[in-house]
Amino acid sequence: MNRELAVLGGWVSVADPNELLAVAVSIVRSAAELARTLRAQGIGEVSTKSTPTDVVTAADRAVERHVIEFLHETRPDDAVLGEETGQTGEMVAPSAVRWILDPIDGTVNYLYGLPQYAVSLGAEVGGQVVAGVVRNPATGDEWTATLGGGAWRAGRRLACSTVTDLGQALVGTGFGYDPARRAHQATVVAALLPRVRDIRRFGAASIDLCLTAEGSLDAYFEKGLNPWDSAAGGLVATEAGALVTGLNGAPPGPGFVLAAPPTIHDLLHAELAELDAAGGP
Ligand code: LIP
Numbered sequence: 001m002n003r004e005l006a007v008l009g010g011w012v013s014v015a016d017p018n019e020l021l022a023v024a025v026s027i028v029r030s031a032a033e034l035a036r037t038l039r040a041q042g043i044g045e046v047s048t049k050s051t052p053t054d055v056v057t058a059a060d061r062a063v064e065r066h067v068i069e070f071l072h073e074t075r076p077d078d079a080v081l082g083e084e085t086g087q088t089g090e091m092v093a094p095s096a097v098r099w100i101l102d103p104i105d106g107t108v109n110y111l112y113g114l115p116q117y118a119v120s121l122g123a124e125v126g127g128q129v130v131a132g133v134v135r136n137p138a139t140g141d142e143w144t145a146t147l148g149g150g151a152w153r154a155g156r157r158l159a160c161s162t163v164t165d166l167g168q169a170l171v172g173t174g175f176g177y178d179p180a181r182r183a184h185q186a187t188v189v190a191a192l193l194p195r196v197r198d199i200r201r202f203g204a205a206s207i208d209l210c211l212t213a214e215g216s217l218d219a220y221f222e223k224g225l226n227p228w229d230s231a232a233g234g235l236v237a238t239e240a241g242a243l244v245t246g247l248n249g250a251p252p253g254p255g256f257v258l259a260a261p262p263t264i265h266d267l268l269h270a271e272l273a274e275l276d277a278a279g280g281p
Pocket residue numbers: 083102104105106107108173174175176177203204205206222225229
């Protein structure tokens with residue numbers, strides 16, 4: 001059943017976000033099981049993408065195929081943007097849904113057998129994510145959100161941190177696969193470190209955004225994320241009350257993503273802008 005949704009200043013008749021979430025949760029649970037099973041069987045073929053450290057495993061490809069086949073079967077009018085295969089399917093109408101998929105976010109953790117990776121799937125309508133799920137196959141942790149419907153984990157509605165002192169904030173971040181970019185990101189983290197409680201680098205943006213949503217991190221920032229890294233996690237963080245932005249008035253995106261509660265967003269933004277965190281290679 002469709003419902004009218006305010007998207008980018010207009011009204012669009014779209015599939016009910018709760019229906020989209022139900023579709024997302026069912027396929028992500030089965031994809032997570034596939035990812036976990038394949039990891040237990042050993043890592044298999046590994047190749048590289050943008051740099052020698054930007055790896056893709058056979059499991060990334062298999063999980064993506066599994067999700068895309070399901071979505072094209074159950075929702076043939078929708079498009080899918082996947083990390084490994086790009087966009088498949090046409091956007092046939094303004095109300096059309098585009099699914100944004102990261103089959104294994106945190107692939108380096110997956111490669112090393114570290115239990116911090118996730119299947120992340122968001123449903124986007126008219127350029128706005130209206131439903132999203134992030135599931136960690138290794139731990140079973142699952143975060144969900146719908147636009148206006150809140151963010152949830154294990155039946156608990158999530159609310160982000162209320163820390164007011166930046167010096168007491170536990171901040172998550174990440175580094176790109178390009179050594180020159182990492183060098184710039186390292187200078188930002190080195191300068192920021194004495195100004196916050198501590199830094200955490202867990203290795204999967206989708207989970208970092210969800211940890212920010214539940215207050216397990218007070219904030220998170222990273223330059224260079226792709227839409228599939230942040231689509232679902234960004235909605236979870238926003239629906240938990242965090243501000244998810246770029247820097248200097250830019251929207252969140254590859255240029256920069258900063259997720260922080262209103263209580264410290266401007267403080268952390270000011271530090272990151274002063275450190276030119278969105279700059280460099
Ligand atoms: C990863 C992100 C992480 C970032 C890594 C990489 P992938 O995504 O989740 O935050 O620091 O460089 O982009 O490549 O594992 O899907």
